[in-house]
Amino acid sequence: MQSTSTIDLESVAARHPDLLHRTVWQTFKLPIIGGLILLYFVFAWWMFSIGKVLNNANWSIAGSYLADWVSYEVRPDIEISANGGMKITYPRFDPLGPNANPDWLKAKRETITRMIETPAASASPQAPAKSSSFSFMAPAAPVGAATAPSAQAVTETRTEEVVTAALVEMGSRRTVDVGPDRVTLVRDGETVVLDLDVKADTxxxxxxxxxxxEQRRPGAKVVASFGVSGWLEVEADKVKIRKRFFGWENFLFDTNSPFFDKSASEVISLIASGERVDPAQSNLSLAIDNILYNPSWQHLDVWTKLLQTIVMAFVGTLFAMVIAFPLSFIAARNIFRNRPANQVVKRFFDFLRSVDMLIWALFFTRAFGPGPLAGISAIFFTDTGTLGKLYAEALENIDDKQREGVKSVGASPVAVQRFGVLPQVLPIFASQALYFWESNTRSATIIGAVGAGGIGLKLWEAMRTNSDWENVAYMVLLILIVVFIFDSISNALRSRLMGKRS
Structure with a gap:
């Protein structure tokens, strides 16, 4: 016999057949949603030509940029003259200092004697004429006039030391052997021999x-990559070496500092008990000055610009909160019952936040000139619109029972808002303001790149040179640390305001 529950279920199914039959949407809902998502990704792949972009991307350059963030290059040039001599030169601001002599570049030097022809100096135009009948305007010298001796080449003998061969160690099993007319490259057992012709420039x-x-055309320069060890360019009269080392070069002391190229123990000993390097100040003061005013890293300037960014974010957010707070009460329909006024204030908020912060920064940079004032104004305008909208929406969603309770005891309109509305929304207002303060610390970096001051401008200048990527990494790391600290502070304050405890 069938149970009572089964009979009841069958009777319900007979009266309402649609209840126990799944619709097509209910049956295939998940496959349809999955198919639509997949179709969207296929459309995005086609719309933005992602496959073509990935195929044409130069990943080697991207890898070099990433390597430049955590490494530096030493760049000696080996110049080759037509007479077979060679010369090794370094850039003016080389990381190794003015007297670079690395152990990975072994040069063979010889003293040679060369005959050099130099033209003799011509007769001085102020020399007195040997005949008074000489006339500058005459077509020919008169008979009997003495003629100046013709300039003749003078042969000079010079003895000098030149480089006749150079061996560069680019890494394990990776070398570059440079001679006057031949360069031999070795990488992991593979050998490339390049013949140089200085006169033909090939x-x-x-x-x-x-x-x-790589050689793009016959006779042109050859560019060879040695991976993380570096790379080089071989021209007919020059070999440009770019050897890479991990780390940030001269981070504390640059090549002009008396503490340059000294170990940590030597620096500490010199500061603690050494004789004064500069009679005008102590070694500790001199070391601090050398660090802060390091021309390669500009620590003091970077930290000052970072503090400027923090102040920009704080002041801009504070002003926005102060202005958005009273205006939000006018925009809230349940607080200020005047529809035209509500709409005017809300449209004002829409106008302020519809223009991106970067656009406002460009506008104020043209108005006030480059500097923090433009950045503060951009943050103030954008956040006034956004905070005003959020505050007004929070006010429109309050519980009216508290307000009605305060009003029922005969409180004034101001007291009604103070005791019936503010306790409900104040934690939300403060939490949102703290979040925007934290977010604007990041945004201030971006708007600084367009001239609104702060570390963003410094970061943009380092990126534009395309050679100071380690400085870029340094500033990005400082920004990450500041954002992390501010995020932790903001989260802790928001938790306390919202009544939560860790």
Whole structure:
């Protein structure tokens, strides 16, 4: 016999057949949603040509940029003259200092004697004429006039020390052997021999080049990559070496500092008990000055600009909160029952927040000139609109029972808002303001890049040079630390305001 529950279920199904039958949407809801999402991704892939972009991307350059964030290059140039001599030069601001002599570049030097022809100096135009009949305007010298001796070349003998060969160690099993007329590259067992012709200005490979070496046209320069060890360019009269080292070069003391190239123990000993390097100040004061005013890293300027960014974010957010707070009460329909006034204030908020902060920064930079004032104004305008909208929506969603209770005891309209509304929304207002303060610390970096002051401008200047990526990494790291600290402070304050405890 069937149970009572089964009979009841069958009777319900007979009266309402649609209840126990799943619709097509209920049956295939998940596959349909999954298919639509997949279709959207396919459309986005086609719309933005993602496959073509990935295929044409130069990943080697991207890898080099990333490596430049945590490394630096030493860049010696080996110049080759037509007479077979070579010369090794370093850039003016080389990380190794003015007297670079690295152990990974071994140069063979010889003293040679050369004959050099130099033209003799011509007769001085102020020399007195040997005949009074000489006339500058005459077509020919008169008979009997003495003629100046013709300039003749003078042969001079010079003895000098030149580099005749150089061996560069680019890493394990990776070397570059440079001679006056030949360069030999070795990378992981593969060898490339390049013949140099200084007079014809050509570079010729004796065999097809491997994948790690490139020559765009016959006779042109050859660019060879040695991976993380660096790279080089081989021209007919010059070999440009770019050897990479991990770390940030001269982070504390630059090459002009008396503490340059000294170990930590030597610096501490010199500061603690050494004789004064500069009679006008102590070694500790001199070391601090050398660090703060390091021309390569500009620590003091970077930290000052970072503090400027923090102040920009704080002041701009504070002003926005102060202005948005009273205006939000006018925009809230349940607080200020005047529809035209509500709409005017809400549209004002829409206007302020519809223009991006970066656009406001460009506008105020043109108005006030580059500097923090433009950044503060941009943050103030944008956040006034956004905070005003959020505050007004929070006011429109309050519980009216508290307000009605305060009003029922005969409180004034101001007291009604003070005791019936503010206790409900004040924690929300403060929480949102703290979040925007934290967010604006990041945004101030971006608007600084367009001239609104702060570390953003410093960061943009370092990126534009395309060679100071370690400085970029340094500033990005400082920004991350500041954002992390501010995020922790903001979260702690919001938790306390909202009545939560960790």
């Amino acid at each position: 570079v010729t490979s004796e065999a097809p080049l491997p994948v790690w070496a």
